[in-house]
Amino acid sequence: MNACIVYSSCTGNTRKVAEALADTSGLPCFPVRIAPEPDDFDILALGFWVRKGLPDARALRYMERIRGKHVFFFGTLGAWPHSDHARRCMAATHKILQAGGNTVVDGFLCQGRVNPQVVAASQRKGGHPLSPERLARLREAERHPDAADLAAARLHWQRSLQKYTANAPAPQPPCLAAGILSTPEPIGSNTSL
Numbered sequence: 001m002n003a004c005i006v007y008s009s010c011t012g013n014t015r016k017v018a019e020a021l022a023d024t025s026g027l028p029c030f031p032v033r034i035a036p037e038p039d040d041f042d043i044l045a046l047g048f049w050v051r052k053g054l055p056d057a058r059a060l061r062y063m064e065r066i067r068g069k070h071v072f073f074f075g076t077l078g079a080w081p082h083s084d085h086a087r088r089c090m091a092a093t094h095k096i097l098q099a100g101g102n103t104v105v106d107g108f109l110c111q112g113r114v115n116p117q118v119v120a121a122s123q124r125k126g127g128h129p130l131s132p133e134r135l136a137r138l139r140e141a142e143r144h145p146d147a148a149d150l151a152a153a154r155l156h157w158q159r160s161l162q163k164y165t166a167n168a169p170a171p172q173p174p175c176l177a178a179g180i181l182s183t184p185e186p187i188g189s190n191t192s193l
């Protein structure tokens with residue numbers, strides 16, 4: 001099985017999750033800027049940070065190059081991970097990957113600290129008001145991803161790998177894979193015997 005972890009992270013939250021996945025699986029982990037082409041792998045874990053309700057642009061560009069693979073996606077966001085906003089982001093990510101003929105094995109989102117400069121800039125520009133609800137959510141996000149998020153992400157990735165290996169086609173001998181020999185008939189299939 002050829003597998004790897006590729007992630008995009010601006011301020012380090014998604015990188016932390018990616019590193020936890022690499023640590024638990026012993027698989028190679030690459031920032032998206034220097035990641036190998038997805039064609040080299042059977043199953044990939046793809047990480048992103050959420051921007052305007054979708055995976056960030058770098059992750060999206062890489063995602064569009066993934067074709068016919070098994071994919072586990074993970075991401076961090078400022079919103080509550082079980083909010084409608086997060087659910088819509090999961091659904092959109094699922095759809096993008098499926099459009100590339102991929103099998104989405106699983107998806108995982110958790111909160112990640114929002115850069116305070118971005119929050120301040122959005123206030124200056126008259127963005128969403130800092131309501132008590134929003135302040136509480138941003139304060140909570142500051143503590144994430146935490147140990148529980150990393151443990152949950154590890155579990156999702158381990159289960160995805162197990163699911164993939166349980167269903168993966170058995171490797172063919174090289175002569176069959178190259179089409180030199182045809183598949184032998186199973187013993188007992190000859191009705192004239």
Ligand SMILES: Cc1cc2nc3c(=O)[nH]c(=O)nc-3n(C[C@H](O)[C@H](O)[C@H](O)COP(=O)(O)O)c2cc1C
Nearest residue numbers: 009010011012013014049052053076077078079112
């Ligand atoms: C420009 C910008 C746009 C963002 N848009 C969203 C968003 O639409 N929804 C959300 O929940 N969080 C949003 N966030 C918060 C980030 O997704 C969150 O802080 C994430 O954990 C950052 O991950 P990173 O540290 O790996 O870059 C945004 C952050 C930035 C800087």
